[in-house]
Amino acid sequence: MEIVLVQGDITGxxxxxxxxxxxxxxxxxxxxDGAIHRRGGPAILEECRALRASRYGRGLPTGQAVATTAGNLPARWVIHTVGPVWSADEDRSRLLRDCYANSLRVADELGATSVAFPLISAGVYRWxxxxxxxxxxxxxxxxxxxGVAQARLVLFSPDALAAARTVAAGFATD
Incomplete structure (x- = not known):
C-alpha cells in the first residue's frame, strides 16, 4: 500500500x-469532525443518527470505526473513528493505532482503494x-x-507536514 503525506483540507x-x-x-x-459534517451535508448526520439509534446507542467506542455516506464530499464514504485523548499518565497509543487499523479494515470491507486520514487525536485531543x-x-x-492501494495522511498545517516528513524519514532508516 502506498502511503502519501499531504498538507491540506481533508474535506477536499x-x-x-x-x-x-x-x-x-x-x-x-x-x-x-465539524468540517466533514458541514461540507458533507445532512446525509452524513442522518446516517450517524441512525447508527446511534441502532448499534451505537452509547456512542462509538474509542478505537472503533464505522462508515456512512460521504454526502456532498468528493468521496464515496466517511469512516468515523474516535481517537483517544492524550494522557501523560496513561499509555493510550494502542487505542490510537486501533483507529487506523479498524478504519483500514472498514475501508477494505467497503471495497475502497484509496483512503484519506487526518492526523487522529492531534487536534483538540492534544496528542x-x-x-x-x-x-x-x-x-x-x-x-x-x-484492496486499499493508497492511504493519504492529510496534515492540517505546513508545520504538521514537516513533522510528518521528519518522522517518515526516520522510518525509512529503521
Missing amino acids: ERVDAVVNAANSSLLGGGGV PVEDAVRQALTVLRAAEPA
Missing part, C-alpha cells in the same frame, strides 16, 4: 473514503504531532489490506 480529498476523527456521539463537533504521526505510520506501513 478525492478518494474513495475519508476518515473522520469523530467524537463518540457521531453527531458532529469541532475540528475535522503530540510527532508521536501521532509515528502511531499512524506504524499501522499504515504494517497493514496489508486486500
Whole structure:
C-alpha cells in the first residue's frame, strides 16, 4: 500500500473514503469532525443518527470505526473513528493505532482503494504531532489490506507536514 503525506483540507480529498476523527456521539463537533459534517451535508448526520439509534446507542467506542455516506464530499464514504485523548499518565497509543487499523479494515470491507486520514487525536485531543504521526505510520506501513492501494495522511498545517516528513524519514532508516 502506498502511503502519501499531504498538507491540506481533508474535506477536499478525492478518494474513495475519508476518515473522520469523530467524537463518540457521531453527531458532529469541532475540528475535522465539524468540517466533514458541514461540507458533507445532512446525509452524513442522518446516517450517524441512525447508527446511534441502532448499534451505537452509547456512542462509538474509542478505537472503533464505522462508515456512512460521504454526502456532498468528493468521496464515496466517511469512516468515523474516535481517537483517544492524550494522557501523560496513561499509555493510550494502542487505542490510537486501533483507529487506523479498524478504519483500514472498514475501508477494505467497503471495497475502497484509496483512503484519506487526518492526523487522529492531534487536534483538540492534544496528542503530540510527532508521536501521532509515528502511531499512524506504524499501522499504515504494517497493514496489508486486500484492496486499499493508497492511504493519504492529510496534515492540517505546513508545520504538521514537516513533522510528518521528519518522522517518515526516520522510518525509512529503521
